Amino acid sequence: MTNAVDVTGLVKAFGDVRAVNGIDLEVRQGEIFGVLGPNGAGKTTTLRMLATLLPIDEGEARIFGVDVRREPHRVRQILGVTGQYASVDENLTAAENLRLFARLQGISRRQARTIAMELLDQFGLADAADRLVSKFSGGMRRRLDLAASMITRPPLIFLDEPTTGLDPRTRGQMWDTIRSLVVQGSTILLTTQYLDEADQLADRIAVIDHGRKVAEGTPEELKAQVGSSTLQVTLAHSDDRDLAMAVVRGVLAGEPTLSPESGRIAVPMTTADDAADVLIALRKAGVGIQAVNVDRPTLDEVFLAITGHGAEERADTAAGTGWPGGTNGDNGTNDTSGVLEVAR
Template sequence: MTTHHHSTELAVRASGLVKRFGEQRAVDGIDLEVHRGEVFGVLGPNGAGKTTMLRMLATLLHIDEGDAAIFGRDVRTEPHAVRRLLGVTGQYASVDENLTATENLWLFARLQGVGRAEARARSAELLEQFDLTDAAKKPISAFSGGMRRRLDLAASLLTRPPLIFLDEPTTGLDPRTRGQMWDTIRDLVRTGCTVLLTTQYLDEADQLADRIAVIDRGVKVAQGTADELKSSVGQSTLQLQLADPADLSLVADEARRLLGEEAVLTPEARRVNVPLTRTDQSIDVLVALRDRGVSIESVTVQKPSLDEVFLALTGHDTQEATGADDAASHTDHDLQMEASR
């Protein structure tokens, strides 16, 4: 990769991107640099502005402020050139429901100037590659969610674009289908494609992305590799439910003494979360608590979730971030409640 003379060139370069919807700034000054050949993940909860940002970069939404370029081509002034470099697979499968899989691929190939014979060959090849050959002549309405996503992705690859946008490629898919989709995306990357993907799932970003940007309320709050992000919240969490809430402070003391970590207490639920850098540290904590006679009702060790990454990075959880979308539905009463707190 390093020997290629284009390797230093950026596939995506965006600075100060802003998108306003009325009063709300859905995207509020985001900078982004995606290198050629990498898989870049944009992680964030529903309503964080991920899809809006992607649509701006894909020429689908007007850029209110800031600049964006795809392989050096200005998104605003050279939209046609940008479109020729892009394959976009949306959050909702954007294939034609009234056509069969073959007809869909044929349609999109022909639209992009692929000759008749080649369109037929390329469609068949992609159906084979995406394991859709058996369903080639079936109406899309008979397709499962996973099959639709695969067809949608296949439709984005007809002209072998050098950059693919994947907007939440596995949202709503069952775990098995999600795994298959991940394999498909990995294969894609192996062919030399640059991928910019958005996701709500940390494990998806973890599985696929070389680097991750965390987006919240239209702002980039962190960027780094999956390991870097996870280490910012500890590798995993020891969750304890205690019989007696009076023991909570005791657990906090032990966490501080043994691990040097601050435990998160939830007295109402008699629960305490202890961040761990290694999972086996949980044993040290449990042994210490037994020695001090703390009665424990339940024990779980959890890997960090997006919620925890979020809490650590933004100080609020993903549910609250989603709430930003519903701001309009807040009544005056809610606002007064918040003000009086």
């Protein structure tokens, strides 16, 4: 079976900066493939090149076997693209937007009306059908944007950071919607800065950094490199640390680390349930505990584990990705600062 996406040696340079520096990707039919990386890593640029929105500098890209460089018009008929900045018309109502995009793709006036209503219904926007998009919330815009990509039921859908800037509840709804698309037989290529999003949705993940692919695998394979979460135990008496380390080693396979303050032990865990085992064992051994918390591994910890360096922001290339407004500094940075914080 042809791959949905076949990319070899993709390159895009903005001046001296190689935003995408030789990326290979292989997305199989019917899977959700996640491209994970910090801001400015080259995710959006990659997606835009594959979506015929940016010229490809070097490399080969095929969508269901169709050459992106040679036959952009054909590729556009296979793809649905949902950008990082909702690409819907603010001056039109939700229904008008969908009707316009349907009409542009050769669908009859009557059928365009039917499709618009069905999609609005399916994406929970039926009540807002005749409202101007400029009055929409961020989550509603994203959903409308996604609905617009579904008009022709394309076999491949690109989602560029589909939940950046959404609140947790809306984000959960978006995840459900994305999963339902795969059930219909679509293949999905999505980019994200959130490890948990890639974890929740993707069958396979490619980790991108500085325009290069630094790792690839299933979420389990990636997380295995850092553990699924970390248990932080602050000891009541720092004298107990050798005893505590020995106890933890006895319970879990992962090697605990002593943090600089010496009173704190970080324990990598494969499941959060391990925390209970560790705490019970510590109580039995008579080790006093001052504080306990469980942290999910951040993207940065994955990065640290894979590349040996943190996932620092690179505002210089983020501005060069070519999205409208990309130069305004409104690149979702404020939403992600928490995620990209340097590991404790």
